[in-house]
Amino acid sequence: MRGHRGLVVVLAGLALLALVPPVAGMLNQPFYIDLLRRVMILAIAAVSLDLILGYGGMVSFGHAAYLGIGSYSVAVMAFYGIHSGPLQWLVAIGASALVALAIGSVSIRTSGIYFIMITLAFTQMLYFLGISVDEYGGDDGMGLKRLSQFGNLIDLGDPVAFYYLVLAILVLTLVIVHRLVHSRFGMVIRAAKSNEARTRAIGFSPYAYRLVAFVIAGAICGLAGALYVNHTKYLSPHIMHWTISGDIMFMVILGGMGSTAGPVAGALVLLVLENLLSGWTEHWQIIFGPFLVLVVLFAKRGLAGWLAGGRHG
Amino acid sequence: MAEVLLDIRGLCKAFGALQATDNVHLQILEGETHAVIGPNGAGKTTLIGQLAGNLRPDAGSIHFSGEDITPLDAPARSHKGFARSFQITSIYPEFTTLDNVALAVQAHSGHSFRFWRAARDEPALREPARRIVEEVGLGARADVLAANLAHGEQRQLEVAMVLATRPRMLMLDEPMAGMGTEESQRMIEFLTHLKGGLTILLVEHDMDAVFRLADRLSVLVYGRIVATGTPEEIRANPEVRKAYLGEEELE
Ligand SMILES: Nc1ncnc2c1ncn2[C@@H]1O[C@H](COP(=O)(O)OP(=O)(O)OP(=O)(O)O)[C@@H](O)[C@H]1O
Ligand SMILES: [Mg+2]
Numbered sequence: 001m002r003g004h005r006g007l008v009v010v011l012a013g014l015a016l017l018a019l020v021p022p023v024a025g026m027l028n029q030p031f032y033i034d035l036l037r038r039v040m041i042l043a044i045a046a047v048s049l050d051l052i053l054g055y056g057g058m059v060s061f062g063h064a065a066y067l068g069i070g071s072y073s074v075a076v077m078a079f080y081g082i083h084s085g086p087l088q089w090l091v092a093i094g095a096s097a098l099v100a101l102a103i104g105s106v107s108i109r110t111s112g113i114y115f116i117m118i119t120l121a122f123t124q125m126l127y128f129l130g131i132s133v134d135e136y137g138g139d140d141g142m143g144l145k146r147l148s149q150f151g152n153l154i155d156l157g158d159p160v161a162f163y164y165l166v167l168a169i170l171v172l173t174l175v176i177v178h179r180l181v182h183s184r185f186g187m188v189i190r191a192a193k194s195n196e197a198r199t200r201a202i203g204f205s206p207y208a209y210r211l212v213a214f215v216i217a218g219a220i221c222g223l224a225g226a227l228y229v230n231h232t233k234y235l236s237p238h239i240m241h242w243t244i245s246g247d248i249m250f251m252v253i254l255g256g257m258g259s260t261a262g263p264v265a266g267a268l269v270l271l272v273l274e275n276l277l278s279g280w281t282e283h284w285q286i287i288f289g290p291f292l293v294l295v296v297l298f299a300k301r302g303l304a305g306w307l308a309g310g311r312h313g
Numbered sequence: 314m315a316e317v318l319l320d321i322r323g324l325c326k327a328f329g330a331l332q333a334t335d336n337v338h339l340q341i342l343e344g345e346t347h348a349v350i351g352p353n354g355a356g357k358t359t360l361i362g363q364l365a366g367n368l369r370p371d372a373g374s375i376h377f378s379g380e381d382i383t384p385l386d387a388p389a390r391s392h393k394g395f396a397r398s399f400q401i402t403s404i405y406p407e408f409t410t411l412d413n414v415a416l417a418v419q420a421h422s423g424h425s426f427r428f429w430r431a432a433r434d435e436p437a438l439r440e441p442a443r444r445i446v447e448e449v450g451l452g453a454r455a456d457v458l459a460a461n462l463a464h465g466e467q468r469q470l471e472v473a474m475v476l477a478t479r480p481r482m483l484m485l486d487e488p489m490a491g492m493g494t495e496e497s498q499r500m501i502e503f504l505t506h507l508k509g510g511l512t513i514l515l516v517e518h519d520m521d522a523v524f525r526l527a528d529r530l531s532v533l534v535y536g537r538i539v540a541t542g543t544p545e546e547i548r549a550n551p552e553v554r555k556a557y558l559g560e561e562e563l564e
Contacts, residue, residue, distance in 0.1 A: 183431065198399075202391060203391030
């Protein structure tokens with residue numbers, strides 16, 4: 001989002017998110033803290049996908065891989081008795097970056113439908129790997145032995161403290177992605193998305209820039225995975241299922257590709273709607289599917305375009 | 314006699330059974346404006362594509378300033394000093410005029426693994442870009458989205474981007490295509506003013522522009538160069554009259 005209106009909308013949205021715990025406390029509805037925390041964690045994943053999808057034009061249909069790598073990093077370390085939060089989360093980020101480097105270095109050589117298929121195939125491979133490793137619960141997954149430990153700094157067992165930590169990480173992610181996409185680096189990946197032939201003709205080789213963007217997005221999403229497994233207190237390979245990749249992609253499209261904060265709105269609307277509709281009818285997906293199709297067809301710039309007005313850039 | 318800047322030796326390129334570039338030998342001299350003319354489908358764009366590194370030739374080699382650059386890709390050739398415009402306007406529609414040119418400046422200002430500072434706040438990119446935008450006459454349109462420029466303005470913008478890479482060798486593929494008379498005249502004047510400072514390979518159908526701008530011409534027919542010479546020599550060449558130039562165009 002560009003200009004003051006966009007910034008005002010973003011700040012207002014973040015302020016509302018900050019008000020959720022006291023209001024939920026007053027209404028005696030702790031469930032909302034839980035729901036919104038989940039929204040924010042997946043919003044971090046969606047914002048990271050937007051970096052490569054919305055700004056970089058890389059249609060990764062495998063972003064759930066990094067939620068999985070992040071989750072497994074934390075849960076497997078806990079399984080072996082390593083509970084240090086900083087260590088677990090660093091491993092989650094580092095391992096996700098490495099996996100993104102491997103997947104990206106192959107997939108970025110392709111484009112279009114091939115890129116989609118390769119990212120999907122890699123993530124399915126990881127998913128089947130997760131299912132088949134019985135040591136860590138296989139298909140059923142396993143409980144997280146202990147939440148990530150941060151000494152006296154913060155106790156993730158306190159739902160409100162954990163909530164604000166997630167909010168802080170979301171804000172940090174937004175700031176980082178915002179700076180990135182306006183930097184020289186960001187201008188190159190956006191230019192390469194806009195017109196690859198022109199970009200090469202003026203002297204940029206987009207491959208390395210795209211790969212770095214892909215790795216950064218994977219690393220951020222890996223952190224979201226570390227948060228997610230602490231949020232659910234349970235490790236499941238299903239976090240890497242292709243439908244989760246699809247959900248994250250819909251958050252970005254719904255929120256507005258190429259708008260830094262748009263995917264947060266996308267995550268909020270997607271998860272809240274899912275929650276409301278699934279409480280109302282078992283067949284909520286019948287309503288939800290057409291809604292998404294309408295958004296894709298008619299709201300090209302998503303919720304961000306609608307909220308911020310004007311042009312983006 | 315000027316030095317040979319670009320030396321094209323035995324270039325061949327086929328698309329299936331179609332020989333789009335057929336054993337082309339051509340020497341472009343430093344500082345000259347060399348026009349390539351020829352009927353539709355003669356292979357002019359295909360030739361530029363191979364020179365710019367977008368298309369890989371089947372055979373032959375390209376030497377620039379004495380160096381064999383045939384294996385280099387398009388970005389590497391840009392850094393050697395090649396710059397091209399495309400027959401179909403190729404710009405960044407969702408960026409402003411100034412952004413477009415600043416990107417071309419950025420591509421030649423070291424690597425772009427700089428992650429924090431906003432590129433739009435960097436005078437080192439914006440100031441040279443603004444100078445070039447003004448030079449091509451788009452100063453008043455600097456902050457307009459390129460998508461919203463008129464067709465002629467977009468073509469001017471593309472020339473501005475090409476110049477922003479500070480090339481030694483400019484390859485322009487029909488820069489006047491689709492322009493009105495007035496816009497064409499302005500572009501011709503602009504190219505006249507560039508001429509001499511740069512080596513230019515100009516592909517153009519507008520014979521008026523070609524005969525005003527070119528120091529030498531080559532005529533390409535079915536992928537083959539049938540004649541090279543000064544405008545006077547080309548006008549007088551009977552083979553060219555037969556193969557390409559209509560009689561009335563000569564007068
Ligand atoms: N990528 C391609 N695949 C197959 N055939 C091609 C390709 N590019 C060009 N051609 C063919 O090669 C021949 C030369 O095309 P080219 O575009 O170089 O001609 P041109 O001289 O630039 O023509 P014009 O004046 O119309 O721009 C044409 O017959 C064209 O159809
Ligand atoms: Mg052509």
